[in-house]
């Protein structure tokens with residue numbers, strides 16, 4: 561692959577998804593795009609690139625973009641963000657939304673669904689306290705292909721063993737040969753839909769909790785800042801933003817500040833510490 | 842350093858599990874069947890047990906039932922690790938007192954993930 565092709569494809573990716581493809585990742589390009597070339601019956605990588613250059617075929621451009629995304633995800637990824645949901649975020653919302661009894665949660669790059677399903681399981685565990693409440697989980701991703709998998713909720717034996725407690729496997733999954741499908745009820749709790757984080761976030765409405773994990777890491781600083789500032793406008797004063805283990809707002813956006821004592825959870829600035837407020841009341 | 846009793850009638854499986862768990866800083870004791878495992882526990886309770894199901898002399902499930910009946914200050918955390926990959930077996934194991942369940946084939950990621958879920962690492 562020549563330098564011009566690399567630059568062309570990385571520009572296309574950047575424009576369509578915000579993903580920054582660095583030179584060191586050039587090796588990924590051919591291995592990820594060869595299956596796309598096969599699917600579209602091109603003779604090889606070069607012919608695919610030529611077609612992408614020549615065409616405005618949305619479907620082809622989408623396939624190329626989606627092929628370059630990293631979709632890895634696990635249930636209860638990193639554990640902590642979900643323990644915090646159960647022990648801190650949910651109790652806070654139960655107390656502070658008791659007049660409206662309405663909670664909106666957004667999984668902003670949900671990939672194959674493990675993140676929103678983890679939240680659905682935790683909400684199910686708290687169903688006694690949530691009786692009469694209206695809890696909405698919106699789960700979005702750029703890739704329509706990965707969303708199809710997410711909606712089906714079918715996972716391999718390997719996938720259900722990374723992070724998912726065995727008691728939850730028994731409680732919330734049905735076995736079908738060597739595949740495991742998540743309960744219909746849990747699937748019904750989540751609204752899956754395609755959404756690009758580069759587009760106008762305001763269109764989605766307001767959220768009490770946003771999980772935006774392991775996606776900002778692929779963006780450059782200005783794109784990260786734009787997404788974070790956009791998310792800040794979608795939140796009430798006491799909303800919660802959860803980022804991935806290698807992601808931060810520090811030095812990128814002033815819209816959020818770290819919630820004291822809660823690694824990886826951010827709130828709006830200026831804002832009183834929700835945990836202190838909760839303890840005081 | 843925490844200790845883990847690896848119970849499996851396959852020498853190869855014990856060796857692979859030992860390698861992974863030593864990498865996670867566990868001291869390893871080995872047993873070839875449930876009976877040997879029980880004797881090891883009566884001598885000294887380990888912090889964790891990685892347990893196969895189908896073994897000669899005494900099965901993993903029989904061992905678990907006996908183990909949970911032993912008077913011990915600190916019962917070990919038991920993680921099944923078996924080719925019995927169906928819901929009925931998993932439920933039976935949980936009812937008998939298993940803390941976690943690994944379906945073979947396993948790799949180091951799965952062992953690490955399961956051991957950290959139950960607070961062993």
Ligand SMILES: C[S@@+](CC[C@H](N)C(=O)[O-])C[C@H]1O[C@@H](n2cnc3c(N)ncnc32)[C@H](O)[C@@H]1O
Nearest residue numbers: 577629630633669671702703756757773774775
């Ligand atoms: C590594 S996964 C993260 C999954 C999950 N949040 C987690 O932490 O396990 C990253 C996801 O971001 C999605 N993605 C990449 N660029 C995006 C964009 N511009 N808008 C929406 N989603 C995007 C990819 O399709 C991919 O599924």
